[in-house]
Amino acid sequence: MTSPPRLEVQNLTRSFDGRSVVEDVSFSVSAGQVACLLGPSGCGKSTTLRIIAGVDIQDSGSIFVDGRLVCDTVFRVPPERRAIGLMFQDFALFPHLPVSENVAFGLKGNFQSNRGRVCELLERVHMTEHLDSYPHELSGGEQQRVALARALAPQPRVLLMDEPFSGLDERLRDGIRDETLSLLKEEGTAVLLVTHEPDEAMRMADQILLMREGRIMQQGAPYNLYNAPVDRQAAAFFSDINVLTGRVKGALTATPFGDFLTPGVPDGTEVEIVIRPQHLKIDFDRGGQGPAPTPENGSAALARVSRARYLGRESLIEFTTDEGGIALNATVPGVFLPPAGTPMWLMLRRDRVFVFPRR
Numbered sequence: 001m002t003s004p005p006r007l008e009v010q011n012l013t014r015s016f017d018g019r020s021v022v023e024d025v026s027f028s029v030s031a032g033q034v035a036c037l038l039g040p041s042g043c044g045k046s047t048t049l050r051i052i053a054g055v056d057i058q059d060s061g062s063i064f065v066d067g068r069l070v071c072d073t074v075f076r077v078p079p080e081r082r083a084i085g086l087m088f089q090d091f092a093l094f095p096h097l098p099v100s101e102n103v104a105f106g107l108k109g110n111f112q113s114n115r116g117r118v119c120e121l122l123e124r125v126h127m128t129e130h131l132d133s134y135p136h137e138l139s140g141g142e143q144q145r146v147a148l149a150r151a152l153a154p155q156p157r158v159l160l161m162d163e164p165f166s167g168l169d170e171r172l173r174d175g176i177r178d179e180t181l182s183l184l185k186e187e188g189t190a191v192l193l194v195t196h197e198p199d200e201a202m203r204m205a206d207q208i209l210l211m212r213e214g215r216i217m218q219q220g221a222p223y224n225l226y227n228a229p230v231d232r233q234a235a236a237f238f239s240d241i242n243v244l245t246g247r248v249k250g251a252l253t254a255t256p257f258g259d260f261l262t263p264g265v266p267d268g269t270e271v272e273i274v275i276r277p278q279h280l281k282i283d284f285d286r287g288g289q290g291p292a293p294t295p296e297n298g299s300a301a302l303a304r305v306s307r308a309r310y311l312g313r314e315s316l317i318e319f320t321t322d323e324g325g326i327a328l329n330a331t332v333p334g335v336f337l338p339p340a341g342t343p344m345w346l347m348l349r350r351d352r353v354f355v356f357p358r359r
């Protein structure tokens with residue numbers, strides 16, 4: 001028999017003053033899995049988290065931990081008995097307690113009886129030498145580690161993390177994210193992490209829950225969200241995008257880059273053809289002659305450089321096509337800074353193009 005998910009959320013809804021903030025949200029998180037609730041500010045991520053934690057109450061819907069109901073509209077297990085741990089962006093360490101007692105805080109029994117678990121966790125977050133320090137004596141990164149150890153100490157079945165890295169210096173963040181992820185995986189906790197940063201979700205998540213205006217628009221592995229977005233906005237959430245528009249005729253949409261297949265879309269429908277800047281192919285102009293069309297890249301269109309900028313790891317080149325005056329951005333690794341006005345041929349990698357009916 002397969003075991004139930006560690007956390008299961010079914011059809012959660014919540015309104016404030018008649019305004020729907022969480023709408024029919026359902027998902028599950030398994031043991032050892034990190035799920036990231038990702039979305040723009042105000043889309044309802046923290047409200048969802050607070051309901052699961054038990055500090056806010058849903059209007060409808062149910063929450064299960066290990067297959068056991070912890071909360072619906074008539075039944076409610078109090079927050080402290082849900083086996084759910086919490087970690088917030090301000091870390092909320094107790095300023096009057098040393099590191100060791102902060103970590104021991106949520107454990108049953110006295111400090112001596114918990115010493116083993118506290119020391120083990122502090123060793124794993126590389127904070128053993130700060131056992132007797134107070135929070136104000138620690139850096140932001142060190143406080144984050146203590147907060148993580150404290151949240152994991154009681155071995156919660158589920159750990160909820162609300163923007164846990166946002167208070168940290170950007171240079172430290174990647175390292176701390178990676179360390180945190182390793183520890184979470186070792187502990188095997190089911191983690192629900194709230195973030196508005198797509199890079200963070202891509203880096204941390206086994207499963208991304210992309211939220212917009214209270215709803216989960218798409219859920220799946222980071223690869224799927226990046227490479228098979230459900231709509232233009234989902235595509236745009238993960239990177240800059242280029243958008244071409246066209247109208248369907250006979251299941252095809254004609255563009256300066258050749259025809260795009262739009263099967264099942266009725267004639268006359270306006271569609272958006274979306275491609276990320278790194279998926280344009282650029283070729284030099286050889287006396288007005290462009291590369292031959294290929295099945296992989298379609299037809300080439302002649303364009304002029306409007307502007308080129310060096311961004312560090314890559315260069316961003318802005319183009320305008322001769323036919324149709326379409327503005328397109330391309331990125332290429334390293335330094336590539338053609339002067340404004342340079343004619344070049346552009347192609348769109350067909351396997352990286354998304355076509356959506358325009359809304």
Ligand SMILES: Nc1ncnc2c1ncn2[C@@H]1O[C@H](COP(=O)(O)OP(=O)(O)OP(=O)(O)O)[C@@H](O)[C@H]1O
Nearest residue numbers: 016017021039040041042043044045046047048196
């Ligand atoms: N107690 C409350 N009373 C009234 N409105 C609320 C309350 N809590 C949240 N809201 C509103 O609900 C919406 C969603 O808030 P929520 O904090 O869940 O968003 P979020 O996606 O976590 O955003 P952020 O990333 O900025 O924290 C917001 O418009 C917010 O103002």
